[in-house]
Amino acid sequence: xxxxxxxxxxxxxxxxxxxxxxxxxxxxxxxxxxxxxxxxxxxxxxxxxxxxxxxxxxxxxxxxxxxxxxxxxxxxxxxxxxxxx
Amino acid sequence: xxxxxxxxxxxxxxxxxxxxxxxxxxxxxxxxxxxxxxxxxxxxxxxxxxxxxxxxxxxxxxxxxxxxxxxxxxxxxxxxxxxxxxxxxxxxxxxxxxxxxxxxxxxxxxxxx
Numbered sequence: 001x002x003x004x005x006x007x008x009x010x011x012x013x014x015x016x017x018x019x020x021x022x023x024x025x026x027x028x029x030x031x032x033x034x035x036x037x038x039x040x041x042x043x044x045x046x047x048x049x050x051x052x053x054x055x056x057x058x059x060x061x062x063x064x065x066x067x068x069x070x071x072x073x074x075x076x077x078x079x080x081x082x083x084x085x
Numbered sequence: 086x087x088x089x090x091x092x093x094x095x096x097x098x099x100x101x102x103x104x105x106x107x108x109x110x111x112x113x114x115x116x117x118x119x120x121x122x123x124x125x126x127x128x129x130x131x132x133x134x135x136x137x138x139x140x141x142x143x144x145x146x147x148x149x150x151x152x153x154x155x156x157x158x159x160x161x162x163x164x165x166x167x168x169x170x171x172x173x174x175x176x177x178x179x180x181x182x183x184x185x186x187x188x189x190x191x192x193x194x195x196x197x198x
Contacts, residue, residue, distance in 0.1 A: 029174030077173035
């Protein structure tokens with residue numbers, strides 16, 4: 001269990017990097033990439049939390065977040081593509 | 086520690102380290118295309134490793150079905166998401182880093198001014 005605690009702290013640090021890139025990213029394309037990584041961190045963190053809290057029913061959130069993350073990335077990319085520069 | 090716990094910890098640590106490497110790439114690489122490359126490869130492999138580790142630790146038919154579907158969907162959708170992000174970056178005129186040698190595509194409308 002102590003291993004999973006350390007891994008969750010590492011994932012928190014990764015989210016801090018994502019937020020820094022969201023705030024300061026020079027272009028909007030960097031922000032789309034940052035959102036992509038944020039959903040990956042959410043999926044991994046939810047799976048680890050399901051083990052840590054002994055709640056296997058939370059694993060359904062992993063499946064939902066996978067689909068929402070893909071749709072969010074594609075939708076943001078289309079918004080970026082269609083917007084007149 | 087049992088063999089099951091050792092395998093689970095190894096896979097989970099490997100996956101989290103790969104996600105941390107993706108974050109390092111997002112932090113340090115010079116332009117949007119390099120960052121999309123780092124995030125798509127390292128993060129997709131990392132999240133699949135983490136999910137496999139969790140699957141080894143909680144091995145029931147229900148979790149096997151859910152996590153197996155999640156792993157397959159992650160492997161199928163991540164390359165397309167990265168492709169869409171990179172194409173949108175190119176068409177919205179995101180600048181290249183200074184080390185980029187050649188540009189084979191015709192310049193998009195956003196960069197032609």
